Amino acid sequence: MKAKVRILDIYSGRYSVFINEKEAREAKLHPDDLVRLEAGKKTVYGSVVISSLIDEGEIGISRDILQLHNFSEGEVITVLPSGTPESVRYIKKKMNGEKLRKVEIEAIVRDIVDRKLRDIEISSFVTALEINGLDMDEIAALTIAMAETGDMLDIDRKPIMDVHSIGGVPGNKTNILVVPIVAAAGLTIPKTSSRAITSAAGTADVVEVFADVSFSLDEIKRIVEKVGACLVWGGALNLAPADDITIKAERALSIDPTGLMLASIMSKKYAMGSQYVLIDIPTGKGVKVESVDQARALARDFIELGKRLGQYVEVAITYGGQPIGHTVGPALEAREALSALMTGTGPGSLIEKATGLAGVLLEMGGVAPTGMGKKMAKEILESGKAWEKMKEIIEEQGGDPNIKPDDIPVGDKTYTFTASTSGYVTSIDNRAITGIARAAGAPEDKGAGIELYVKVGEKVKEGDPLFTIHAESEARLDQAIVFARRTEPIRIEGMVLQRIGNI
Numbered sequence: 152m153k154a155k156v157r158i159l160d161i162y163s164g165r166y167s168v169f170i171n172e173k174e175a176r177e178a179k180l181h182p183d184d185l186v187r188l189e190a191g192k193k194t195v196y197g198s199v200v201i202s203s204l205i206d207e208g209e210i211g212i213s214r215d216i217l218q219l220h221n222f223s224e225g226e227v228i229t230v231l232p233s234g235t236p237e238s239v240r241y242i243k244k245k246m247n248g249e250k251l252r253k254v255e256i257e258a259i260v261r262d263i264v265d266r267k268l269r270d271i272e273i274s275s276f277v278t279a280l281e282i283n284g285l286d287m288d289e290i291a292a293l294t295i296a297m298a299e300t301g302d303m304l305d306i307d308r309k310p311i312m313d314v315h316s317i318g319g320v321p322g323n324k325t326n327i328l329v330v331p332i333v334a335a336a337g338l339t340i341p342k343t344s345s346r347a348i349t350s351a352a353g354t355a356d357v358v359e360v361f362a363d364v365s366f367s368l369d370e371i372k373r374i375v376e377k378v379g380a381c382l383v384w385g386g387a388l389n390l391a392p393a394d395d396i397t398i399k400a401e402r403a404l405s406i407d408p409t410g411l412m413l414a415s416i417m418s419k420k421y422a423m424g425s426q427y428v429l430i431d432i433p434t435g436k437g438v439k440v441e442s443v444d445q446a447r448a449l450a451r452d453f454i455e456l457g458k459r460l461g462q463y464v465e466v467a468i469t470y471g472g473q474p475i476g477h478t479v480g481p482a483l484e485a486r487e488a489l490s491a492l493m494t495g496t497g498p499g500s501l502i503e504k505a506t507g508l509a510g511v512l513l514e515m516g517g518v519a520p521t522g523m524g525k526k527m528a529k530e531i532l533e534s535g536k537a538w539e540k541m542k543e544i545i546e547e548q549g550g551d552p553n554i555k556p557d558d559i560p561v562g563d564k565t566y567t568f569t570a571s572t573s574g575y576v577t578s579i580d581n582r583a584i585t586g587i588a589r590a591a592g593a594p595e596d597k598g599a600g601i602e603l604y605v606k607v608g609e610k611v612k613e614g615d616p617l618f619t620i621h622a623e624s625e626a627r628l629d630q631a632i633v634f635a636r637r638t639e640p641i642r643i644e645g646m647v648l649q650r651i652g653n654i
């Protein structure tokens with residue numbers, strides 16, 4: 152049918168098109184059916200919503216659909232029912248544990264990007280990958296398909312370095328330090344990050360607190376050619392566009408299937424033209440990889456995938472048994488990262504990890520002799536050169552380079568948990584910390600999160616503060632307190648752990 156476009160100020164996160172009830176009945180269209188909208192040469196897909204807001208002969212276009220194509224008010228377009236895409240059959244194949252062929256993977260990725268697959272089918276794909284996994288041939292095909300369905304960056308500086316964490320560990324603001332350290336040494340590092348997947352703050356969520364993270368590829372090229380680095384959100388670019396779509400399903404389920412994770416990270420690196428890539432695998436209880444053996448196996452997969460893509464990959468297996476630094480949540484992490492860059496000091500875990508990773512990159516990029524990278528990274532951080540570089544990045548990304556970390560607003564609804572007994576902190580539960588910060592509103596509420604006053608091994612006295620929850624609303628604070636009470640985020644034990652009686 153032909154219909155006249157009416158633009159509706161509706162933004163639901165779903166690609167909805169609104170059709171008049173009588174017309175929908177005649178056209179045999181039902182709620183959530185997939186329809187094809189043809190406007191000249193452009194075709195986009197949307198899901199039907201039936202509404203009396205819309206007159207006969209009209210088609211209501213939501214703001215979500217407008218992101219796919221700039222329809223104009225009153226424009227006449229063709230609306231056609233669209234059958235189930237072929238790629239659904241391939242998703243079912245993966246559900247049954249079968250191996251997918253390259254063309255089948257390409258069809259799934261194409262349909263994700265074209266929005267022919269809806270949230271429900273995409274979640275099924277992600278779930279099937281979580282349960283049945285992918286082998287290296289499938290992962291390589293998925294990575295290339297994810298990169299090639301988007302744009303590629305060609306930066307006029309070589310070598311191109313890159314760093315990426317598989318994430319999972321709370322408070323992982325590390326790469327916000329690594330990038331300016333590496334760039335201050337003269338290397339080029341166009342860093343793209345995702346938003347939070349399983350955590351309470353992805354690097355893109357944290358950087359967004361003090362600078363813009365959404366740029367076009369041309370803008371990124373200009374920024375990186377000028378200052379040698381950027382810290383941007385991959386999802387804003389048409390760069391591996393399937394990634395941000397599948398991440399939405401992953402975030403809702405709080406899962407990150409290994410094969411998809413490899414493809415998510417490496418497709419972004421491939422599309423950015425990265426030549427030397429360092430992958431950080433935080434390892435420990437309550438994160439994505441719990442044992443060093445598993446981390447080694449994953450490291451081999453990253454290196455193998457890199458070879459297939461023509462990239463030189465190294466991997467750092469890092470300690471992820473407790474949060475990094477003392478803060479969790481976008482604004483709190485932004486404060487901690489900027490303060491560490493500004494002063495050259497900060498929590499041991501953050502400084503150690505950041506200089507350790509930056510050191511590997513300095514050696515990979517050939518600016519530090521083998522074994523000297525970490526020392527050089529530390530000097531760059533302590534001399535203030537990394538902060539100078541960060542200020543350039545902030546300025547180029549539309550932020551205020553004279554920002555003071557303490558001026559960054561954090562959630563003013565707070566509650567502090569204290570130690571109910573004296574003893575030593577024997578463990579901090581990563582999952583509980585993430586859960587509390589998310590319940591408090593992170594990452595969407597930038598000021599929400601947790602400030603930790605103790606780390607594993609430290610001695611505490613009864614009544615000492617352990618952590619403060621920050622939220623932007625009382626309701627969120629209450630939810631976080633309830634969550635915290637249900638879990639045991641920080642365990643305190645005396646030196647005598649248990650007494651076993653002689654019975």
Ligand SMILES: O=P(O)(O)OC[C@H]1O[C@H](OP(=O)(O)O)[C@H](O)[C@@H]1O
Pocket residue numbers: 314315316317318319320323326343344345346347348349350351352353354355407
């Ligand atoms: O911890 P979760 O949310 O699962 O993983 C997502 C985070 O991990 C990566 O970190 P980085 O950008 O390399 O620092 C992603 O880009 C993102 O910020």
Ligand SMILES: Nc1ccnc(=O)[nH]1
Pocket residue numbers: 316317318344345348407411412413415416
């Ligand atoms: N799955 C992912 C994990 C970490 N970073 C990403 O970009 N993607």
